Amino acid sequence: MIRRIVVPGFLLLALLLPVAANSLTFSDEWISPRNNERERREETRYIILHTTEAASSSALQKLQLRGEAHYLIDETGRVFRIVDRHRIAYHCGRSMWDGRRNLDRISIGIEVAGYHDREIGDAQYHALAALLRKLRRIYNIPDDRVLTHSMVAYGAPNRWHSRDHRGRKRCGMQFARDDVRRRLGLQRRPLFDPDVQAGRLIHADPVLAATLFPPARSGAGRSHDAGGMPLVLGRDGNTPTAVAGTKWNRPCTLYFLSGGRLVVGNTLSETDARTLPTNTRVWIGYRIGGTVTRERRAFDISGPRWDAPDTFYLFPDETVISGDLADERRIPTGTRILMRAK
Template sequence: MKRVSLAIFSLVLAAGPARGAFNIASYYSPRNSERPPRNSTEYIILHTTEGPARGSLRKLHSRGEAHYFINTDGRVLRIIDKRRVAFHAGRSMWEGKTDLDNCSIGIELVGYHDRDITAAQYAALKELLRQLQEIYKIPDEKVLTHSMVAYGPPNVWHKRSHRGRKRCGMLFARDSVRRKIGLNRKPAFDPDVRAGRLINADGQLAMILYGREISPAAPAAAPTPGNAVILTAGKTAWDVARDRYNTAEVVYRFPDGKEIRGDRVTDWNRIPAGTVVVLGEAATENPVDAIRVIGRDGKTALEVAGEEYALATTVYFFPDGRVRRGDEMTPEDFKSLPVETRVLVGYVDGGYIKNGRSAFDICGPRWNRPDTYYRLADRSLVAGSGISETSIPRKTRVFFRN
């Protein structure tokens, strides 16, 4: 099976661009047919794979994480039907709207956020944008980069939800790059930071997105796969790895030589200066950042959930089995949060699934997303991507991102 699919990838990628004419080949994700239609299409969001073509295509294809994929040779592949929802934006916000997958088309280019794309990619992207903008009547200033719209929940370093979760697609904010893909206008500022809905956690990114043009030769200082970066007193694991800091894709090599993967770190407050951080290839566009653990991601509710700790959208799963929303907890509860309490930040408690109240009834197309969680009677939390709607056990409670 694995051999067969690798052969298909090689075939798809090796076929080369059709000479002269722009064309798109269909290479639909196995997820395509299960994705619901989008009700509106207001934005186009541009991404960079942050890894080489083959591995990136395999991941995007199997998970249905983009509508289009543009290889370095200019070949364009259809991964998800443009009328359906693709899971490309993850935790996202723009002009106060959240979950932009429901109102946007995602285009993924093989490349890196701080490197130029190829001449063939410029040509293909320009034509693809021209067609999509015409079909959906999307103005230039609504062609955005993933780094513009992605945001992160509070964490041990940021007390509020913040922009700067990733730098994906950053180069597509540069005036010189936009001109080459036929775009004359771009957003002048971050509407959600300006309105106070988010804080800005990456000044350099904001400068590149909205400031004056910076020469592409200027160092962007953001690590790419394979790079090793040394932590200093002022540089945190989040600064280096962003939304991947606590995943298995990142390795921390402590000054004493000990190595540990991001998903095994037990206390983010105790990563010493001098630790070397090695980024692997991005395994997914939007790592599931959702489940935080008291004792590991911070000692207190404030450290783990920031200023959102007492909101109805922060949910606590106690080791003894109790489940409480932040707004149901007393100051006393917060003072004595046990280690190993799991925390979801920015989530809606959808309540229990019952006869006549299905997962789809509760959270709509989000029911099978990897960041939707099912709390089973045995207290386990199962991701939506790992559950079958016809066999959800009784007494299951569902939580989905708001």
């Protein structure tokens, strides 16, 4: 006869909850044979997130063989150690951030089994959040130094781009999104690409740039009246009418399409509005101030409001930055300026 042991529900919960909240166990099944020959890192400044772009079964083999990550989180949320966290793993390749190159020497690399344009699973969110908490505490890494591989990778000049350029990889792109970051316990993200801003690189992939550095700030949501941050079409069911309401076709509603076209609301037909591409950015209550030329600089167009947070610069490479982040010396000719309509 089997004796039933009755455990009160509240007691079970009390026993399980603390474990669930901190559960982070590692598997050493896939430690790299390269591990022992790798140097120790002298500095740990960044955590860089990757997507494997393949199933974990095949990704693990490749990463292990070459020592190309510190951790891999598989589809079920299991965390595998591949290279010791204090040693160098070769996960970033050609990379740069804020003027520093070869980020393998100053970063930890985490691979998440999945694809740059798909959601990761709940178990993966849970494991990644716990791993980030642990590593950020050990190395004292602030939110905005948790980066994606796509943020830091750059390409050398080639037949299409005569300069060093961003856009070599889309790896880990979704980890730049505010909603994804919030689930990972990250409140802040980098607001712009410091190397493009400084002129060290150019943006070669406008879709990637718009995803990594969307102009809407964390939590800005639909509060376009507070701060004037543009909304992005195609996210969370955002359509022109959902975003702009009855103002969707007014002259003070501006649409900035990928490809660089700037469209004023009153020139849009209903059909046009329905077919505006995803990632189109929208400003409500704005006017086009003008275009920067050699003779007509930003200050000539926007006057004392040139560096205001609700003045926007649309660079020719489609980067959008707000006035408070603009560097007067780095506003190229051809940049269009959007200002609040009176």
